[in-house]
Amino acid sequence: MNFNFMKGEAQMVPLTENEECSIYQIKNETGEGIVICYQVLPGVSVSYNDFHMESCDSTFSTDRNLFCIDHCREGRLEYASGRGTYSYVEAGDLKMDRRISHQGHFEFPLAHYHGLMITFDLEQAVEALKNEMRNFPVNLPLLQKKFCEGRHPMVIHNAPAIEHIFSELYMVPEKIRIPYFKIKIFELLLYLDVLEIPLNHEEKPYFYKGHVEKIKAMQRLMTGNLEKHYTQEELSLRFDIPLTPMKNCFKNVYGSPINTYMRVFRMNQAAVLLRNQRGLSITDIAGKLGYDSPSKFSLAFKTVMGRTPLDYRKNFGPNGMM
Known part of the structure:
Protein backbone atom coordinates (compact mmCIF):
# COMPACT_ATOMS: atom_id res chain seq x y z
CA MET A 1 0.00 0.00 0.00
CA ASN A 2 1.25 3.44 -0.76
CA PHE A 3 1.26 5.21 2.59
CA ASN A 4 3.21 8.40 2.97
CA PHE A 5 2.43 8.64 6.32
CA MET A 6 1.04 8.86 9.42
CA LYS A 7 -0.91 9.97 12.42
CA GLY A 8 0.89 12.26 14.88
CA GLU A 9 4.65 12.02 14.76
CA ALA A 10 4.71 8.61 13.09
CA GLN A 11 6.27 8.20 9.68
CA MET A 12 7.60 5.70 7.19
CA VAL A 13 11.29 5.20 8.06
CA PRO A 14 13.74 3.42 5.71
CA LEU A 15 15.58 0.59 7.49
CA THR A 16 17.74 -0.70 4.65
CA GLU A 17 18.04 -0.28 0.91
CA ASN A 18 19.97 -1.80 -1.98
CA GLU A 19 19.55 -2.04 -5.74
CA GLU A 20 16.95 -4.79 -5.45
CA CYS A 21 15.10 -4.24 -2.19
CA SER A 22 14.03 -1.48 0.22
CA ILE A 23 12.66 -2.10 3.72
CA TYR A 24 10.59 0.48 5.59
CA GLN A 25 9.23 0.57 9.13
CA ILE A 26 5.96 2.27 9.99
CA LYS A 27 4.96 3.26 13.52
CA ASN A 28 2.18 5.16 15.20
CA GLU A 29 0.42 4.99 18.54
CA THR A 30 -1.72 2.04 17.38
CA GLY A 31 1.15 -0.26 16.37
CA GLU A 32 3.74 -0.78 13.68
CA GLY A 33 4.35 -2.38 10.32
CA ILE A 34 7.01 -3.42 7.83
CA VAL A 35 6.95 -2.82 4.08
CA ILE A 36 9.47 -4.73 1.93
CA CYS A 37 9.62 -3.43 -1.64
CA TYR A 38 11.36 -5.16 -4.58
CA GLN A 39 12.07 -3.37 -7.85
CA VAL A 40 11.32 -6.05 -10.43
CA LEU A 41 11.47 -4.04 -13.66
CA PRO A 42 11.58 -0.31 -14.44
CA GLY A 43 8.18 0.93 -13.28
CA VAL A 44 7.20 -2.45 -11.79
CA SER A 45 7.53 -3.31 -8.09
CA VAL A 46 6.31 -5.94 -5.64
CA SER A 47 5.78 -4.92 -2.00
CA TYR A 48 5.02 -7.09 1.02
CA ASN A 49 2.90 -5.34 3.65
CA ASP A 50 2.82 -6.65 7.23
CA PHE A 51 0.93 -4.33 9.56
CA HIS A 52 0.20 -4.94 13.23
CA MET A 53 -1.71 -1.77 13.95
CA GLU A 54 -5.27 -0.54 14.34
CA SER A 55 -5.21 2.39 11.94
CA CYS A 56 -3.09 4.78 9.93
CA ASP A 57 -3.43 8.06 8.09
CA SER A 58 -2.22 8.43 4.53
CA THR A 59 -1.22 11.66 2.84
CA PHE A 60 -0.16 9.80 -0.31
CA SER A 61 -0.64 11.80 -3.49
CA THR A 62 0.76 11.20 -6.96
CA ASP A 63 0.74 12.66 -10.42
CA ARG A 64 1.99 9.35 -11.83
CA ASN A 65 -0.20 7.11 -13.98
CA LEU A 66 -0.36 4.08 -11.67
CA PHE A 67 -2.06 0.72 -11.71
CA CYS A 68 -1.92 -0.93 -8.27
CA ILE A 69 -3.02 -4.47 -7.45
CA ASP A 70 -3.35 -5.37 -3.75
CA HIS A 71 -3.84 -8.91 -2.49
CA CYS A 72 -5.01 -9.43 1.10
CA ARG A 73 -3.63 -12.61 2.63
CA GLU A 74 -4.78 -12.11 6.23
CA GLY A 75 -6.65 -9.46 8.20
CA ARG A 76 -9.00 -6.74 6.99
CA LEU A 77 -8.75 -3.21 5.61
CA GLU A 78 -11.42 -0.53 5.97
CA TYR A 79 -11.40 2.26 3.39
CA ALA A 80 -13.67 5.16 2.45
CA SER A 81 -15.83 4.17 -0.52
CA GLY A 82 -17.70 7.45 -0.83
CA ARG A 83 -18.87 10.35 1.26
CA GLY A 84 -19.69 8.97 4.69
CA THR A 85 -19.48 5.29 3.65
CA TYR A 86 -16.93 2.50 4.15
CA SER A 87 -16.07 -0.75 2.42
CA TYR A 88 -13.83 -3.63 3.43
CA VAL A 89 -11.10 -5.79 1.92
CA GLU A 90 -10.75 -9.25 3.45
CA ALA A 91 -8.51 -12.29 3.08
CA GLY A 92 -8.49 -13.54 -0.51
CA ASP A 93 -9.65 -10.25 -2.02
CA LEU A 94 -7.94 -8.45 -4.87
CA LYS A 95 -8.19 -4.66 -4.84
CA MET A 96 -7.22 -2.61 -7.91
CA ASP A 97 -7.00 1.15 -8.29
CA ARG A 98 -4.90 4.04 -9.55
CA ARG A 99 -4.22 5.51 -6.08
CA ILE A 100 -6.05 8.71 -6.98
CA SER A 101 -8.15 8.59 -3.80
CA HIS A 102 -5.63 7.18 -1.35
CA GLN A 103 -5.57 9.99 1.19
CA GLY A 104 -7.25 9.86 4.56
CA HIS A 105 -7.84 7.47 7.41
CA PHE A 106 -7.53 3.69 7.01
CA GLU A 107 -8.39 1.14 9.68
CA PHE A 108 -7.45 -2.48 10.27
CA PRO A 109 -10.44 -3.82 12.27
CA LEU A 110 -8.58 -6.98 13.33
CA ALA A 111 -5.45 -4.95 14.22
CA HIS A 112 -3.42 -6.67 11.52
CA TYR A 113 -3.11 -6.83 7.75
CA HIS A 114 -0.82 -9.02 5.67
CA GLY A 115 -0.63 -8.96 1.91
CA LEU A 116 1.29 -7.79 -1.09
CA MET A 117 1.00 -5.10 -3.71
CA ILE A 118 2.12 -5.03 -7.32
CA THR A 119 2.55 -1.50 -8.67
CA PHE A 120 2.87 -0.48 -12.30
CA ASP A 121 3.99 3.02 -13.24
CA LEU A 122 2.66 2.96 -16.78
CA GLU A 123 5.12 5.53 -18.13
CA GLN A 124 7.96 3.05 -17.56
CA ALA A 125 6.20 -0.29 -17.13
CA VAL A 126 4.68 -0.55 -20.62
CA GLU A 127 8.08 -0.41 -22.28
CA ALA A 128 9.76 -2.56 -19.63
CA LEU A 129 7.22 -5.37 -20.03
CA LYS A 130 7.58 -5.19 -23.82
CA ASN A 131 11.37 -5.44 -23.56
CA GLU A 132 11.14 -8.35 -21.12
CA MET A 133 8.76 -10.43 -23.25
CA ARG A 134 8.39 -9.65 -26.93
CA ASN A 135 4.87 -9.92 -28.36
CA PHE A 136 3.30 -10.15 -24.90
CA PRO A 137 -0.43 -9.88 -25.73
CA VAL A 138 -1.65 -7.82 -22.74
CA ASN A 139 -2.13 -4.08 -23.21
CA LEU A 140 -1.41 -2.60 -19.79
CA PRO A 141 -3.23 0.75 -20.31
CA LEU A 142 -6.35 -1.10 -21.50
CA LEU A 143 -6.12 -3.41 -18.49
CA GLN A 144 -5.91 -0.41 -16.18
CA LYS A 145 -8.97 1.09 -17.87
CA LYS A 146 -10.86 -2.21 -17.56
CA PHE A 147 -10.53 -2.32 -13.77
CA CYS A 148 -9.97 1.30 -12.77
CA GLU A 149 -12.48 3.46 -14.60
CA GLY A 150 -13.97 4.77 -11.37
CA ARG A 151 -12.36 6.89 -8.70
CA HIS A 152 -12.68 4.21 -6.04
CA PRO A 153 -11.09 0.74 -6.03
CA MET A 154 -12.55 -2.31 -7.71
CA VAL A 155 -12.52 -5.32 -5.40
CA ILE A 156 -12.67 -8.88 -6.74
CA HIS A 157 -13.33 -11.72 -4.34
CA ASN A 158 -13.62 -15.48 -4.66
CA ALA A 159 -12.11 -15.57 -8.16
CA PRO A 160 -10.85 -19.14 -8.63
CA ALA A 161 -7.28 -18.48 -9.79
CA ILE A 162 -6.38 -15.60 -7.45
CA GLU A 163 -5.26 -17.75 -4.52
CA HIS A 164 -3.22 -20.00 -6.79
CA ILE A 165 -1.36 -17.07 -8.31
CA PHE A 166 -0.69 -15.22 -5.09
CA SER A 167 -0.10 -18.08 -2.64
CA GLU A 168 3.15 -18.92 -4.40
CA LEU A 169 4.39 -15.34 -4.07
CA TYR A 170 4.57 -15.54 -0.28
CA MET A 171 7.29 -18.24 -0.16
CA VAL A 172 9.87 -17.47 -2.83
CA PRO A 173 13.52 -18.54 -2.28
CA GLU A 174 15.78 -15.51 -2.21
CA LYS A 175 18.09 -16.60 -5.03
CA ILE A 176 15.25 -16.83 -7.58
CA ARG A 177 13.09 -14.01 -6.23
CA ILE A 178 13.32 -11.41 -9.01
CA PRO A 179 13.03 -13.79 -11.99
CA TYR A 180 10.17 -15.57 -10.24
CA PHE A 181 8.38 -12.27 -9.63
CA LYS A 182 8.60 -11.55 -13.35
CA ILE A 183 6.99 -14.88 -14.25
CA LYS A 184 4.16 -14.41 -11.76
CA ILE A 185 3.49 -10.83 -12.89
CA PHE A 186 3.07 -11.97 -16.48
CA GLU A 187 0.81 -14.79 -15.29
CA LEU A 188 -1.32 -12.35 -13.29
CA LEU A 189 -1.66 -9.92 -16.20
CA LEU A 190 -2.74 -12.72 -18.52
CA TYR A 191 -5.32 -13.87 -15.97
CA LEU A 192 -6.73 -10.37 -15.49
CA ASP A 193 -6.81 -9.79 -19.24
CA VAL A 194 -9.18 -12.72 -19.83
CA LEU A 195 -11.16 -12.29 -16.61
CA GLU A 196 -14.68 -11.23 -17.49
CA ILE A 197 -16.40 -8.73 -15.24
CA PRO A 198 -20.10 -9.67 -15.08
CA LEU A 199 -22.45 -7.01 -16.43
CA ASN A 200 -24.25 -7.09 -13.09
CA HIS A 201 -21.00 -6.87 -11.13
CA GLU A 202 -21.62 -5.22 -7.78
CA GLU A 203 -19.01 -3.58 -5.63
CA LYS A 204 -18.52 -5.03 -2.16
CA PRO A 205 -21.21 -3.73 0.18
CA TYR A 206 -20.67 -0.36 1.79
CA PHE A 207 -21.82 0.83 5.20
CA TYR A 208 -22.67 4.26 6.52
Missing part, protein backbone atom coordinates in the same frame (compact mmCIF):
# COMPACT_ATOMS: atom_id res chain seq x y z
CA LYS A 209 -20.30 5.93 8.93
CA GLY A 210 -22.92 6.14 11.69
CA HIS A 211 -23.54 2.40 11.64
CA VAL A 212 -19.81 1.58 11.51
CA GLU A 213 -19.13 3.82 14.52
CA LYS A 214 -21.89 2.06 16.49
CA ILE A 215 -20.49 -1.35 15.56
CA LYS A 216 -17.01 -0.35 16.73
CA ALA A 217 -18.42 0.99 20.00
CA MET A 218 -20.29 -2.31 20.38
CA GLN A 219 -17.08 -4.27 19.87
CA ARG A 220 -15.27 -2.13 22.48
CA LEU A 221 -18.10 -2.73 24.97
CA MET A 222 -18.06 -6.50 24.52
CA THR A 223 -14.27 -6.96 24.48
CA GLY A 224 -13.88 -4.63 27.47
CA ASN A 225 -16.30 -6.62 29.65
CA LEU A 226 -15.65 -10.29 28.91
CA GLU A 227 -17.43 -11.51 32.05
CA LYS A 228 -20.76 -10.50 30.52
CA HIS A 229 -22.42 -12.17 27.54
CA TYR A 230 -24.59 -9.67 25.69
CA THR A 231 -27.49 -10.93 23.60
CA GLN A 232 -27.81 -9.53 20.11
CA GLU A 233 -31.22 -8.12 21.02
CA GLU A 234 -29.62 -6.23 23.94
CA LEU A 235 -26.95 -4.81 21.66
CA SER A 236 -29.50 -3.79 19.04
CA LEU A 237 -31.51 -1.84 21.61
CA ARG A 238 -28.49 -0.36 23.38
CA PHE A 239 -26.90 0.99 20.20
CA ASP A 240 -30.16 1.83 18.43
CA ILE A 241 -29.46 -0.18 15.30
CA PRO A 242 -31.92 -2.72 13.81
CA LEU A 243 -30.94 -6.35 14.32
CA THR A 244 -30.37 -7.39 10.69
CA PRO A 245 -28.30 -4.31 9.67
CA MET A 246 -26.35 -4.73 12.91
CA LYS A 247 -25.48 -8.37 12.08
CA ASN A 248 -24.53 -7.54 8.49
CA CYS A 249 -22.42 -4.54 9.41
CA PHE A 250 -20.58 -6.34 12.22
CA LYS A 251 -19.71 -9.28 9.95
CA ASN A 252 -18.34 -6.96 7.27
CA VAL A 253 -16.31 -4.85 9.69
CA TYR A 254 -14.84 -7.73 11.71
CA GLY A 255 -15.08 -10.65 9.27
CA SER A 256 -17.32 -12.99 11.26
CA PRO A 257 -20.70 -13.00 13.04
CA ILE A 258 -20.88 -11.41 16.49
CA ASN A 259 -21.05 -14.66 18.47
CA THR A 260 -18.24 -16.28 16.46
CA TYR A 261 -16.03 -13.20 16.79
CA MET A 262 -16.54 -13.02 20.56
CA ARG A 263 -15.96 -16.75 21.06
CA VAL A 264 -12.63 -16.56 19.23
CA PHE A 265 -11.70 -13.33 21.06
CA ARG A 266 -12.47 -14.91 24.45
CA MET A 267 -10.48 -18.05 23.67
CA ASN A 268 -7.47 -16.04 22.54
CA GLN A 269 -7.63 -14.12 25.82
CA ALA A 270 -7.96 -17.45 27.63
CA ALA A 271 -4.80 -18.70 25.88
CA VAL A 272 -2.89 -15.66 27.16
CA LEU A 273 -4.10 -16.30 30.72
CA LEU A 274 -3.26 -20.00 30.50
CA ARG A 275 0.29 -19.18 29.41
CA ASN A 276 1.02 -16.23 31.64
CA GLN A 277 -1.18 -16.64 34.75
CA ARG A 278 -0.36 -20.13 35.90
CA GLY A 279 -1.67 -19.41 39.37
CA LEU A 280 -5.20 -19.12 37.95
CA SER A 281 -7.20 -22.33 37.79
CA ILE A 282 -9.25 -23.32 34.74
CA THR A 283 -12.36 -22.43 36.74
CA ASP A 284 -10.93 -18.97 37.55
CA ILE A 285 -10.18 -18.31 33.88
CA ALA A 286 -13.60 -19.55 32.82
CA GLY A 287 -15.21 -17.08 35.24
CA LYS A 288 -13.13 -14.16 33.99
CA LEU A 289 -14.39 -14.86 30.48
CA GLY A 290 -18.06 -15.12 31.39
CA TYR A 291 -18.45 -18.90 31.70
CA ASP A 292 -20.18 -20.20 34.84
CA SER A 293 -19.41 -23.76 33.78
CA PRO A 294 -15.77 -24.89 33.36
CA SER A 295 -16.95 -27.74 31.13
CA LYS A 296 -18.66 -25.33 28.71
CA PHE A 297 -15.54 -23.16 28.71
CA SER A 298 -13.32 -26.19 28.01
CA LEU A 299 -15.55 -27.26 25.12
CA ALA A 300 -15.48 -23.75 23.62
CA PHE A 301 -11.69 -23.54 24.04
CA LYS A 302 -11.13 -26.90 22.37
CA THR A 303 -13.42 -25.95 19.48
CA VAL A 304 -11.40 -22.79 18.78
CA MET A 305 -7.87 -23.80 19.82
CA GLY A 306 -7.91 -27.53 18.98
CA ARG A 307 -7.07 -28.77 22.49
CA THR A 308 -8.43 -28.54 26.01
CA PRO A 309 -7.30 -25.69 28.28
CA LEU A 310 -5.38 -28.17 30.45
CA ASP A 311 -3.56 -29.71 27.48
CA TYR A 312 -2.81 -26.23 26.13
CA ARG A 313 -1.26 -25.15 29.43
CA LYS A 314 0.74 -28.39 29.83
CA ASN A 315 2.22 -28.06 26.36
CA PHE A 316 3.61 -24.61 27.00
CA GLY A 317 7.01 -24.63 28.60
CA PRO A 318 8.29 -22.07 31.09
CA ASN A 319 9.45 -19.83 28.24
CA GLY A 320 5.95 -19.76 26.75
CA MET A 321 6.86 -21.92 23.74
CA MET A 322 5.01 -24.98 22.56
Whole structure:
Protein backbone atom coordinates (compact mmCIF):
# COMPACT_ATOMS: atom_id res chain seq x y z
CA MET A 1 0.00 0.00 0.00
CA ASN A 2 1.25 3.44 -0.76
CA PHE A 3 1.26 5.21 2.59
CA ASN A 4 3.21 8.40 2.97
CA PHE A 5 2.43 8.64 6.32
CA MET A 6 1.04 8.86 9.42
CA LYS A 7 -0.91 9.97 12.42
CA GLY A 8 0.89 12.26 14.88
CA GLU A 9 4.65 12.02 14.76
CA ALA A 10 4.71 8.61 13.09
CA GLN A 11 6.27 8.20 9.68
CA MET A 12 7.60 5.70 7.19
CA VAL A 13 11.29 5.20 8.06
CA PRO A 14 13.74 3.42 5.71
CA LEU A 15 15.58 0.59 7.49
CA THR A 16 17.74 -0.70 4.65
CA GLU A 17 18.04 -0.28 0.91
CA ASN A 18 19.97 -1.80 -1.98
CA GLU A 19 19.55 -2.04 -5.74
CA GLU A 20 16.95 -4.79 -5.45
CA CYS A 21 15.10 -4.24 -2.19
CA SER A 22 14.03 -1.48 0.22
CA ILE A 23 12.66 -2.10 3.72
CA TYR A 24 10.59 0.48 5.59
CA GLN A 25 9.23 0.57 9.13
CA ILE A 26 5.96 2.27 9.99
CA LYS A 27 4.96 3.26 13.52
CA ASN A 28 2.18 5.16 15.20
CA GLU A 29 0.42 4.99 18.54
CA THR A 30 -1.72 2.04 17.38
CA GLY A 31 1.15 -0.26 16.37
CA GLU A 32 3.74 -0.78 13.68
CA GLY A 33 4.35 -2.38 10.32
CA ILE A 34 7.01 -3.42 7.83
CA VAL A 35 6.95 -2.82 4.08
CA ILE A 36 9.47 -4.73 1.93
CA CYS A 37 9.62 -3.43 -1.64
CA TYR A 38 11.36 -5.16 -4.58
CA GLN A 39 12.07 -3.37 -7.85
CA VAL A 40 11.32 -6.05 -10.43
CA LEU A 41 11.47 -4.04 -13.66
CA PRO A 42 11.58 -0.31 -14.44
CA GLY A 43 8.18 0.93 -13.28
CA VAL A 44 7.20 -2.45 -11.79
CA SER A 45 7.53 -3.31 -8.09
CA VAL A 46 6.31 -5.94 -5.64
CA SER A 47 5.78 -4.92 -2.00
CA TYR A 48 5.02 -7.09 1.02
CA ASN A 49 2.90 -5.34 3.65
CA ASP A 50 2.82 -6.65 7.23
CA PHE A 51 0.93 -4.33 9.56
CA HIS A 52 0.20 -4.94 13.23
CA MET A 53 -1.71 -1.77 13.95
CA GLU A 54 -5.27 -0.54 14.34
CA SER A 55 -5.21 2.39 11.94
CA CYS A 56 -3.09 4.78 9.93
CA ASP A 57 -3.43 8.06 8.09
CA SER A 58 -2.22 8.43 4.53
CA THR A 59 -1.22 11.66 2.84
CA PHE A 60 -0.16 9.80 -0.31
CA SER A 61 -0.64 11.80 -3.49
CA THR A 62 0.76 11.20 -6.96
CA ASP A 63 0.74 12.66 -10.42
CA ARG A 64 1.99 9.35 -11.83
CA ASN A 65 -0.20 7.11 -13.98
CA LEU A 66 -0.36 4.08 -11.67
CA PHE A 67 -2.06 0.72 -11.71
CA CYS A 68 -1.92 -0.93 -8.27
CA ILE A 69 -3.02 -4.47 -7.45
CA ASP A 70 -3.35 -5.37 -3.75
CA HIS A 71 -3.84 -8.91 -2.49
CA CYS A 72 -5.01 -9.43 1.10
CA ARG A 73 -3.63 -12.61 2.63
CA GLU A 74 -4.78 -12.11 6.23
CA GLY A 75 -6.65 -9.46 8.20
CA ARG A 76 -9.00 -6.74 6.99
CA LEU A 77 -8.75 -3.21 5.61
CA GLU A 78 -11.42 -0.53 5.97
CA TYR A 79 -11.40 2.26 3.39
CA ALA A 80 -13.67 5.16 2.45
CA SER A 81 -15.83 4.17 -0.52
CA GLY A 82 -17.70 7.45 -0.83
CA ARG A 83 -18.87 10.35 1.26
CA GLY A 84 -19.69 8.97 4.69
CA THR A 85 -19.48 5.29 3.65
CA TYR A 86 -16.93 2.50 4.15
CA SER A 87 -16.07 -0.75 2.42
CA TYR A 88 -13.83 -3.63 3.43
CA VAL A 89 -11.10 -5.79 1.92
CA GLU A 90 -10.75 -9.25 3.45
CA ALA A 91 -8.51 -12.29 3.08
CA GLY A 92 -8.49 -13.54 -0.51
CA ASP A 93 -9.65 -10.25 -2.02
CA LEU A 94 -7.94 -8.45 -4.87
CA LYS A 95 -8.19 -4.66 -4.84
CA MET A 96 -7.22 -2.61 -7.91
CA ASP A 97 -7.00 1.15 -8.29
CA ARG A 98 -4.90 4.04 -9.55
CA ARG A 99 -4.22 5.51 -6.08
CA ILE A 100 -6.05 8.71 -6.98
CA SER A 101 -8.15 8.59 -3.80
CA HIS A 102 -5.63 7.18 -1.35
CA GLN A 103 -5.57 9.99 1.19
CA GLY A 104 -7.25 9.86 4.56
CA HIS A 105 -7.84 7.47 7.41
CA PHE A 106 -7.53 3.69 7.01
CA GLU A 107 -8.39 1.14 9.68
CA PHE A 108 -7.45 -2.48 10.27
CA PRO A 109 -10.44 -3.82 12.27
CA LEU A 110 -8.58 -6.98 13.33
CA ALA A 111 -5.45 -4.95 14.22
CA HIS A 112 -3.42 -6.67 11.52
CA TYR A 113 -3.11 -6.83 7.75
CA HIS A 114 -0.82 -9.02 5.67
CA GLY A 115 -0.63 -8.96 1.91
CA LEU A 116 1.29 -7.79 -1.09
CA MET A 117 1.00 -5.10 -3.71
CA ILE A 118 2.12 -5.03 -7.32
CA THR A 119 2.55 -1.50 -8.67
CA PHE A 120 2.87 -0.48 -12.30
CA ASP A 121 3.99 3.02 -13.24
CA LEU A 122 2.66 2.96 -16.78
CA GLU A 123 5.12 5.53 -18.13
CA GLN A 124 7.96 3.05 -17.56
CA ALA A 125 6.20 -0.29 -17.13
CA VAL A 126 4.68 -0.55 -20.62
CA GLU A 127 8.08 -0.41 -22.28
CA ALA A 128 9.76 -2.56 -19.63
CA LEU A 129 7.22 -5.37 -20.03
CA LYS A 130 7.58 -5.19 -23.82
CA ASN A 131 11.37 -5.44 -23.56
CA GLU A 132 11.14 -8.35 -21.12
CA MET A 133 8.76 -10.43 -23.25
CA ARG A 134 8.39 -9.65 -26.93
CA ASN A 135 4.87 -9.92 -28.36
CA PHE A 136 3.30 -10.15 -24.90
CA PRO A 137 -0.43 -9.88 -25.73
CA VAL A 138 -1.65 -7.82 -22.74
CA ASN A 139 -2.13 -4.08 -23.21
CA LEU A 140 -1.41 -2.60 -19.79
CA PRO A 141 -3.23 0.75 -20.31
CA LEU A 142 -6.35 -1.10 -21.50
CA LEU A 143 -6.12 -3.41 -18.49
CA GLN A 144 -5.91 -0.41 -16.18
CA LYS A 145 -8.97 1.09 -17.87
CA LYS A 146 -10.86 -2.21 -17.56
CA PHE A 147 -10.53 -2.32 -13.77
CA CYS A 148 -9.97 1.30 -12.77
CA GLU A 149 -12.48 3.46 -14.60
CA GLY A 150 -13.97 4.77 -11.37
CA ARG A 151 -12.36 6.89 -8.70
CA HIS A 152 -12.68 4.21 -6.04
CA PRO A 153 -11.09 0.74 -6.03
CA MET A 154 -12.55 -2.31 -7.71
CA VAL A 155 -12.52 -5.32 -5.40
CA ILE A 156 -12.67 -8.88 -6.74
CA HIS A 157 -13.33 -11.72 -4.34
CA ASN A 158 -13.62 -15.48 -4.66
CA ALA A 159 -12.11 -15.57 -8.16
CA PRO A 160 -10.85 -19.14 -8.63
CA ALA A 161 -7.28 -18.48 -9.79
CA ILE A 162 -6.38 -15.60 -7.45
CA GLU A 163 -5.26 -17.75 -4.52
CA HIS A 164 -3.22 -20.00 -6.79
CA ILE A 165 -1.36 -17.07 -8.31
CA PHE A 166 -0.69 -15.22 -5.09
CA SER A 167 -0.10 -18.08 -2.64
CA GLU A 168 3.15 -18.92 -4.40
CA LEU A 169 4.39 -15.34 -4.07
CA TYR A 170 4.57 -15.54 -0.28
CA MET A 171 7.29 -18.24 -0.16
CA VAL A 172 9.87 -17.47 -2.83
CA PRO A 173 13.52 -18.54 -2.28
CA GLU A 174 15.78 -15.51 -2.21
CA LYS A 175 18.09 -16.60 -5.03
CA ILE A 176 15.25 -16.83 -7.58
CA ARG A 177 13.09 -14.01 -6.23
CA ILE A 178 13.32 -11.41 -9.01
CA PRO A 179 13.03 -13.79 -11.99
CA TYR A 180 10.17 -15.57 -10.24
CA PHE A 181 8.38 -12.27 -9.63
CA LYS A 182 8.60 -11.55 -13.35
CA ILE A 183 6.99 -14.88 -14.25
CA LYS A 184 4.16 -14.41 -11.76
CA ILE A 185 3.49 -10.83 -12.89
CA PHE A 186 3.07 -11.97 -16.48
CA GLU A 187 0.81 -14.79 -15.29
CA LEU A 188 -1.32 -12.35 -13.29
CA LEU A 189 -1.66 -9.92 -16.20
CA LEU A 190 -2.74 -12.72 -18.52
CA TYR A 191 -5.32 -13.87 -15.97
CA LEU A 192 -6.73 -10.37 -15.49
CA ASP A 193 -6.81 -9.79 -19.24
CA VAL A 194 -9.18 -12.72 -19.83
CA LEU A 195 -11.16 -12.29 -16.61
CA GLU A 196 -14.68 -11.23 -17.49
CA ILE A 197 -16.40 -8.73 -15.24
CA PRO A 198 -20.10 -9.67 -15.08
CA LEU A 199 -22.45 -7.01 -16.43
CA ASN A 200 -24.25 -7.09 -13.09
CA HIS A 201 -21.00 -6.87 -11.13
CA GLU A 202 -21.62 -5.22 -7.78
CA GLU A 203 -19.01 -3.58 -5.63
CA LYS A 204 -18.52 -5.03 -2.16
CA PRO A 205 -21.21 -3.73 0.18
CA TYR A 206 -20.67 -0.36 1.79
CA PHE A 207 -21.82 0.83 5.20
CA TYR A 208 -22.67 4.26 6.52
CA LYS A 209 -20.30 5.93 8.93
CA GLY A 210 -22.92 6.14 11.69
CA HIS A 211 -23.54 2.40 11.64
CA VAL A 212 -19.81 1.58 11.51
CA GLU A 213 -19.13 3.82 14.52
CA LYS A 214 -21.89 2.06 16.49
CA ILE A 215 -20.49 -1.35 15.56
CA LYS A 216 -17.01 -0.35 16.73
CA ALA A 217 -18.42 0.99 20.00
CA MET A 218 -20.29 -2.31 20.38
CA GLN A 219 -17.08 -4.27 19.87
CA ARG A 220 -15.27 -2.13 22.48
CA LEU A 221 -18.10 -2.73 24.97
CA MET A 222 -18.06 -6.50 24.52
CA THR A 223 -14.27 -6.96 24.48
CA GLY A 224 -13.88 -4.63 27.47
CA ASN A 225 -16.30 -6.62 29.65
CA LEU A 226 -15.65 -10.29 28.91
CA GLU A 227 -17.43 -11.51 32.05
CA LYS A 228 -20.76 -10.50 30.52
CA HIS A 229 -22.42 -12.17 27.54
CA TYR A 230 -24.59 -9.67 25.69
CA THR A 231 -27.49 -10.93 23.60
CA GLN A 232 -27.81 -9.53 20.11
CA GLU A 233 -31.22 -8.12 21.02
CA GLU A 234 -29.62 -6.23 23.94
CA LEU A 235 -26.95 -4.81 21.66
CA SER A 236 -29.50 -3.79 19.04
CA LEU A 237 -31.51 -1.84 21.61
CA ARG A 238 -28.49 -0.36 23.38
CA PHE A 239 -26.90 0.99 20.20
CA ASP A 240 -30.16 1.83 18.43
CA ILE A 241 -29.46 -0.18 15.30
CA PRO A 242 -31.92 -2.72 13.81
CA LEU A 243 -30.94 -6.35 14.32
CA THR A 244 -30.37 -7.39 10.69
CA PRO A 245 -28.30 -4.31 9.67
CA MET A 246 -26.35 -4.73 12.91
CA LYS A 247 -25.48 -8.37 12.08
CA ASN A 248 -24.53 -7.54 8.49
CA CYS A 249 -22.42 -4.54 9.41
CA PHE A 250 -20.58 -6.34 12.22
CA LYS A 251 -19.71 -9.28 9.95
CA ASN A 252 -18.34 -6.96 7.27
CA VAL A 253 -16.31 -4.85 9.69
CA TYR A 254 -14.84 -7.73 11.71
CA GLY A 255 -15.08 -10.65 9.27
CA SER A 256 -17.32 -12.99 11.26
CA PRO A 257 -20.70 -13.00 13.04
CA ILE A 258 -20.88 -11.41 16.49
CA ASN A 259 -21.05 -14.66 18.47
CA THR A 260 -18.24 -16.28 16.46
CA TYR A 261 -16.03 -13.20 16.79
CA MET A 262 -16.54 -13.02 20.56
CA ARG A 263 -15.96 -16.75 21.06
CA VAL A 264 -12.63 -16.56 19.23
CA PHE A 265 -11.70 -13.33 21.06
CA ARG A 266 -12.47 -14.91 24.45
CA MET A 267 -10.48 -18.05 23.67
CA ASN A 268 -7.47 -16.04 22.54
CA GLN A 269 -7.63 -14.12 25.82
CA ALA A 270 -7.96 -17.45 27.63
CA ALA A 271 -4.80 -18.70 25.88
CA VAL A 272 -2.89 -15.66 27.16
CA LEU A 273 -4.10 -16.30 30.72
CA LEU A 274 -3.26 -20.00 30.50
CA ARG A 275 0.29 -19.18 29.41
CA ASN A 276 1.02 -16.23 31.64
CA GLN A 277 -1.18 -16.64 34.75
CA ARG A 278 -0.36 -20.13 35.90
CA GLY A 279 -1.67 -19.41 39.37
CA LEU A 280 -5.20 -19.12 37.95
CA SER A 281 -7.20 -22.33 37.79
CA ILE A 282 -9.25 -23.32 34.74
CA THR A 283 -12.36 -22.43 36.74
CA ASP A 284 -10.93 -18.97 37.55
CA ILE A 285 -10.18 -18.31 33.88
CA ALA A 286 -13.60 -19.55 32.82
CA GLY A 287 -15.21 -17.08 35.24
CA LYS A 288 -13.13 -14.16 33.99
CA LEU A 289 -14.39 -14.86 30.48
CA GLY A 290 -18.06 -15.12 31.39
CA TYR A 291 -18.45 -18.90 31.70
CA ASP A 292 -20.18 -20.20 34.84
CA SER A 293 -19.41 -23.76 33.78
CA PRO A 294 -15.77 -24.89 33.36
CA SER A 295 -16.95 -27.74 31.13
CA LYS A 296 -18.66 -25.33 28.71
CA PHE A 297 -15.54 -23.16 28.71
CA SER A 298 -13.32 -26.19 28.01
CA LEU A 299 -15.55 -27.26 25.12
CA ALA A 300 -15.48 -23.75 23.62
CA PHE A 301 -11.69 -23.54 24.04
CA LYS A 302 -11.13 -26.90 22.37
CA THR A 303 -13.42 -25.95 19.48
CA VAL A 304 -11.40 -22.79 18.78
CA MET A 305 -7.87 -23.80 19.82
CA GLY A 306 -7.91 -27.53 18.98
CA ARG A 307 -7.07 -28.77 22.49
CA THR A 308 -8.43 -28.54 26.01
CA PRO A 309 -7.30 -25.69 28.28
CA LEU A 310 -5.38 -28.17 30.45
CA ASP A 311 -3.56 -29.71 27.48
CA TYR A 312 -2.81 -26.23 26.13
CA ARG A 313 -1.26 -25.15 29.43
CA LYS A 314 0.74 -28.39 29.83
CA ASN A 315 2.22 -28.06 26.36
CA PHE A 316 3.61 -24.61 27.00
CA GLY A 317 7.01 -24.63 28.60
CA PRO A 318 8.29 -22.07 31.09
CA ASN A 319 9.45 -19.83 28.24
CA GLY A 320 5.95 -19.76 26.75
CA MET A 321 6.86 -21.92 23.74
CA MET A 322 5.01 -24.98 22.56
